[in-house]
Amino acid sequence: MTNEIVIRKDRLWDSIQALGEIGEVDGAMMRVTGSDADRRARDRVVGWFEAADMDVAVDAVGNIVARRVGRVDAPPVVTGSHIDTVPAGGKFDGTVGVLGPLEIVRAWNAANVETDRPLHVVVFTEEEGTRFGTGLLGSLVATERLQADKALALEDEDGVTLAEALRSIGYDGTAELGLADAAAFIEMHVEQGPILDRSDTAVGIVETVAGITHHRVTFEGEADHAGNTPMAMRRDAYVGAAEFALELERTARRHAETSNTVGTVGKSKVTPNGTNVIPGRVELGVDIRDTDDEHLHETVSSAREHARAIASKRELSHQWQSLLEVTPTELSPDISNRLVEAVQNCGHTYRRMLSGAGHDAMNVAAVAPAGMLFVPSRDGISHSPEEYTSPEDVYMGTRVLEAALRELTRSG
Numbered sequence: 001m002t003n004e005i006v007i008r009k010d011r012l013w014d015s016i017q018a019l020g021e022i023g024e025v026d027g028a029m030m031r032v033t034g035s036d037a038d039r040r041a042r043d044r045v046v047g048w049f050e051a052a053d054m055d056v057a058v059d060a061v062g063n064i065v066a067r068r069v070g071r072v073d074a075p076p077v078v079t080g081s082h083i084d085t086v087p088a089g090g091k092f093d094g095t096v097g098v099l100g101p102l103e104i105v106r107a108w109n110a111a112n113v114e115t116d117r118p119l120h121v122v123v124f125t126e127e128e129g130t131r132f133g134t135g136l137l138g139s140l141v142a143t144e145r146l147q148a149d150k151a152l153a154l155e156d157e158d159g160v161t162l163a164e165a166l167r168s169i170g171y172d173g174t175a176e177l178g179l180a181d182a183a184a185f186i187e188m189h190v191e192q193g194p195i196l197d198r199s200d201t202a203v204g205i206v207e208t209v210a211g212i213t214h215h216r217v218t219f220e221g222e223a224d225h226a227g228n229t230p231m232a233m234r235r236d237a238y239v240g241a242a243e244f245a246l247e248l249e250r251t252a253r254r255h256a257e258t259s260n261t262v263g264t265v266g267k268s269k270v271t272p273n274g275t276n277v278i279p280g281r282v283e284l285g286v287d288i289r290d291t292d293d294e295h296l297h298e299t300v301s302s303a304r305e306h307a308r309a310i311a312s313k314r315e316l317s318h319q320w321q322s323l324l325e326v327t328p329t330e331l332s333p334d335i336s337n338r339l340v341e342a343v344q345n346c347g348h349t350y351r352r353m354l355s356g357a358g359h360d361a362m363n364v365a366a367v368a369p370a371g372m373l374f375v376p377s378r379d380g381i382s383h384s385p386e387e388y389t390s391p392e393d394v395y396m397g398t399r400v401l402e403a404a405l406r407e408l409t410r411s412g
């Protein structure tokens with residue numbers, strides 16, 4: 001006999017707060033893969049899953065899977081996210097996508113809900129790439145886009161391998177997540193942008209995850225005395241870099257009229273970096289994203305062309321090194337439509353949108369039908385102690401996720 005399913009806002013919020021105490025220093029979260037805080041957070045979450053009658057297993061790279069059985073032996077419906085953080089991160093990034101599903105299982109248990117398909121909740125290792133330098137690491141391995149051996153051999157700055165780090169916290173397992181067999185995958189996550197918050201919308205249904213490219217662009221001129229070198233006799237690398245940043249903004253804005261283009265100079269290293277010295281060398285960290293692959297490549301090639309033209313006009317030398325290229329990912333339209341139905345049944349507001357940030361769901365999308373659900377980030381802030389999603393917003397997102405998972409775990 002199934003009773004009414006009640007998602008308990010207080011219990012959900014208490015779990016988020018309790019997990020948020022692990023690895024917290026002065027309000028900032030520091031839960032890096034393989035750290036003591038990571039171990040304690042994993043132990044806490046595993047304890048909660050087990051207390052909710054789930055069977056918990058760990059794979060070779062420390063990904064955790066908690067399984068709730070179904071009535072029939074059919075491919076599972078999978079949900080989940082991550083609990084590692086960036087240095088000085090927040091309590092919601094990743095966490096809501098793990099503890100929302102935990103609350104759903106608790107609510108289903110309380111209401112004696114039996115699903116046809118099993119429900120699996122996964123917790124991916126090293127999503128942020130903070131310690132071992134590769135983001136989305138756990139899901140890359142779980143979807144066989146990266147070999148476990150290669151991942152386990154990755155080293156942190158002190159030469160400690162992922163294998164050693166996981167062994168030291170007791171999360172080196174042998175299970176298989178079997179994501180390729182999943183009937184569906186949904187990740188709930190905080191938006192990490194301002195769109196939902198500004199438009200007072202309860203949930204975002206993500207249809208596309210933007211492609212991401214990173215580049216190191218270096219301009220080299222000549223370091224000279226700022227007092228004794230006349231303006232006409234300078235080869236100032238900084239003004240070249242500055243001109244490039246402005247050109248990138250113009251190019252990205254132009255492409256953004258017809259696509260979801262964003263371009264950012266997020267990092268600069270000035271050498272020698274003295275107030276009374278003309279900069280001889282500037283190294284820029286450039287991030288260009290787009291949901292459309294063709295636009296992405298066009299923006300990158302016009303930025304390259306501008307860098308070349310600016311360097312030659314200013315008699316600078318320049319170098320362009322591409323460091324990262326992730327192509328845009330279409331999520332499953334079928335899962336998006338299921339999420340729209342779920343949100344309409346719950347009576348909450350929603351919008352279809354894109355994700356400018358990478359998520360584990362984009363790796364899963366390569367092997368199974370995958371979707372994503374965003375909940376609002378206050379003022380769009382994330383990767384910061386200021387990151388906040390209200391109890392009401394987490395609750396609404398979890399209700400929508402519950403409704404979608406309940407439909408998807410019905411077989412046939």
Ligand SMILES: [Zn+2]
Nearest residue numbers: 093094127189
């Ligand atoms: Zn995240």
